[in-house]
Amino acid sequence: MFVKTLHHEWAVAVLSWRTNLRAALENRIAFGLQVFGMMINDSAFVAVWAIFFTTFGTVNGWDVWDSVGLLGFGTITFGLAFAFFGGAPWINKYVADASFDGILLSPNTVLWRVLTSKTDVAALGDAVFGLILLVLYAVKIQATPEMIGMMFLAIIPGAAITVAMSILSQLPAFFLLDGDSIAMSLYKSFLSPSLYPSALYSDAARIFYTVVIPSILVGGIPVEIVRSQNWLFLLGLWIAALVWVAIAILAFYTCLKKYESGNAIGLRSAN
C-alpha cells in the first residue's frame, strides 16, 4: 500500500514537472533569458567575493576559491530546490487567493502537491551555474573521488533545508494578511547569510546561523565538509536536514488546520 502510494505521488510529481517545463519552454526566448539572466545574476556574487578576498587576502583559511565553492553549493541547492519544488514560495498566494481549495481536494499528499505545483525556470539557471562553480572548485582543490562524492552528498541536504525554510517562511500567511511581504523578509533572513563565507563568522554568528536560521548549512558547511573530508560532519548535515524538513512538515500541517476555505468561483488550471 505504502509503495503504491509512493509510486502514485512520484508519478504525479513527474507529470507536474514535465508539464511545468513544457509550459516554460513554450516561449523559448523568455526561457533562455531567465536561465542566462539568473546565471549572470549569480556571477555578481562571485565578483563581490573576488573583490573582497583580493582586498583582504586569505581570512581564517578561506580564499576566493572557497567562496566559489560556497556559491556553488548555495546556487545549486537553491536551483534544485526551486526547479523541483518551486511551489513552496507560492503557499502564501495559494492561501490568499483560496487556491488551496483545489489542492485540498486533490487525491495527493497536500504538501507534496503544493511543492511540485510550480517550477521556477530561473532556478534552472542557478542549478547550472552552481554545477559550473562546483566543477571549477573541484578542479582548483584537486578534489579526490571521495571529496567529489562528499560534494554530491552535501547538495541533497542543502536543497532539503532550502525547501524547508521556504515552507516555514510562508506559514505566517495562514494567520496574517500580509503573508507575501512577511514571507519575503523571512526567507531573505535565511538566504542572505548563506551567501557570506561561513568561516569568517564569529562563534556566536555560526551558532545562530546553524541552530536558529540554518543559513550556513546550505553553502558554508558543505565547503568545510569537503575541505576537512569529515564524514561525521556530513552525517551531521544530513541529520540537521532531516530535522528541519520534519519541522517544516509538522508546522505546515499544523498551520493548514487554520486554513479557511474561500468562496471564490473560478477555473483552475491543470496545476
Added chain:
Amino acid sequence: MPRQNSLRTFVTIVQLAARSTTERLLPLVFSLGCTIVTLFGLFSVYQSSIGTASVRGMNLATVLWSLAMYSVYWGVGTRYIFRDISDDVKDGSIEVRLVKPMHYLLWRVAHRLGKQIPMLGQQLVVNFSFLMVYVGAPEVHATPVWFLTTVGLFVLGIFISVMVFICVGLSAFWIENSMPVMWIVDKLVMIVGGAFVPIVLFPNALRLIAEWSPFGAMMAFSQAFTPDFLHHAPFLFVSQALWMMIMAGVVGLMWHLAMKRVAVNGG
C-alpha cells in the same frame, strides 16, 4: 482633462501611499528583523577580516557604516519601480493609468516613494541604532558641509536610480519578461554600489569604473565615511550630473517609443 504634474500633487500622492503602508505594520516589523539578521552576518564577516586594524584608512566602524548605506538605498525602494511598471505593462492596466490626470511615470514614482517612506525611516533608525551599538559612531567630521554634500549625493543618486529602474520597467514593452534585465542592473548596483565591499576598498581601476558608471553614481553617498570624501565629492557630483542628463534622455526616448506600442482597447 488638464494634466496635474505639480509638486503639490506629487507630494499628496506620496503622503497617501505612505499612509497606506503604515496601516500595515507587521511587514515593517518583519522587514526590520530581516535587516538586523542580514547585517549581523555581514558585520560578523568584516569583524573577522578587519578586527582592530585599518584598511586604506578605514577601520571597522567606517567600513560597516559605509556598507549600511546600501541598506538605506534599499529602503528607498526605487528598484521596485521596475516591478510596478512592468506589471502594469504585462497585465494591461497601464492603459487605464495613462488617462490619470498626472503623468504616468510621475504618478508611479510618487506612489512607490510614498510606499517606501516608512521603510526608509525604519532602515535609517534600525541601521544607525544597530551600528551605534555594534561599533559606535563613525570617525567623520560631521560639519554642515559634510552633511549637505552627503544629502546632495543621496538625492541625486536617487534621481538616477529612479530613471534607471524606469528604463528597466519600460523594457517590458519589448521583452515579455524584463526580470533578467532587472537582475543584471540590480546586481551591478550591488557590486559597484558597495553592498558587500565599500567602493574605497576596490582596486583603483575598478573604483574609477564604479564611480563613473550610473550604478556607482547612484550609490556615491555611501562614500561619505571615507577619509578623502569631501576632497573627492566634486568628481562624484560631476559623474552624477552626467548620468542624470544621459538617463533623462534615455527615459524620454524609451517613453516616446513605448507610447507608440500602447494599444488602448477600452471595454
